[in-house]
Amino acid sequence: MPTPARRGTVTLVLGGARSGKSRFAEGLATATGLDLVYVATAQAFDDEMRERIARHRADRAGEGWRTVEAPLALAGVVAAESAPETALLVDCLTLWLTNVMLADLDVEREVDGLLAAIGAAQGPVVLVSNEVGYGIVPENALARAFRDHQGRLNQRVAAIADRVTLVAAGLPLDLKLPKEPTS
Numbered sequence: 001m002p003t004p005a006r007r008g009t010v011t012l013v014l015g016g017a018r019s020g021k022s023r024f025a026e027g028l029a030t031a032t033g034l035d036l037v038y039v040a041t042a043q044a045f046d047d048e049m050r051e052r053i054a055r056h057r058a059d060r061a062g063e064g065w066r067t068v069e070a071p072l073a074l075a076g077v078v079a080a081e082s083a084p085e086t087a088l089l090v091d092c093l094t095l096w097l098t099n100v101m102l103a104d105l106d107v108e109r110e111v112d113g114l115l116a117a118i119g120a121a122q123g124p125v126v127l128v129s130n131e132v133g134y135g136i137v138p139e140n141a142l143a144r145a146f147r148d149h150q151g152r153l154n155q156r157v158a159a160i161a162d163r164v165t166l167v168a169a170g171l172p173l174d175l176k177l178p179k180e181p182t183s
């Protein structure tokens with residue numbers, strides 16, 4: 001049983017594809033005992049993705065989640081949905097960044113807005129993101145730009161997060177833990 005995200009804390013959960021990061025992040029959010037909002041950033045462009053999303057929805061059914069889809073307007077959704085009695089799970093920053101780039105939006109400006117919304121959140125926010133930089137340097141420029149933006153986005157969220165956990169093969173490794181209160 002993971003230690004719950006506390007009120008107002010920001011947690012970043014990193015990992016590769018199928019690493020178990022989403023399940024771990026869900027566990028952090030549910031362990032708060034607060035109202036649960038799942039902020040989904042994926043868009044279904046094909047049948048496989050539609051089925052994948054349907055499976056995720058079925059897995060969450062009955063566990064008290066309310067789902068809000070935010071493929072692009074993530075900062076606005078975090079600002080609107082965050083509340084002291086609500087735990088937000090944002091799954092995931094990688095697909096959000098993909099959507100921002102495909103929509104030809106200004107990545108830096110969008111990330112600035114997202115960070116401001118996360119920093120102002122009233123309740124716990126758990127964010128899932130991918131570590132994508134372990135492979136070889138991609139041949140095409142868009143993939144290289146994406147990889148760089150993703151690395152910078154992860155660093156910026158990690159810098160303001162209270163806790164950062166890397167999940168590999170279903171196992172969590174804490175990279176950053178909340179500071180203990182001094183008294």
Ligand SMILES: Nc1nc2c(ncn2[C@@H]2O[C@H](COP(=O)(O)OP(=O)(O)OP(=O)(O)O)[C@@H](O)[C@H]2O)c(=O)[nH]1
Binds near residue numbers: 016017043056092
């Ligand atoms: N639009 C939408 N997307 C959803 C919903 N539920 C889950 N998703 C998306 O499903 C994606 C996660 O699914 P997977 O690709 O199977 O997970 P993964 O990240 O590869 O695997 P793990 O590392 O195990 O989490 C996330 O990006 C979510 O945004 C939903 O209700 N609506």
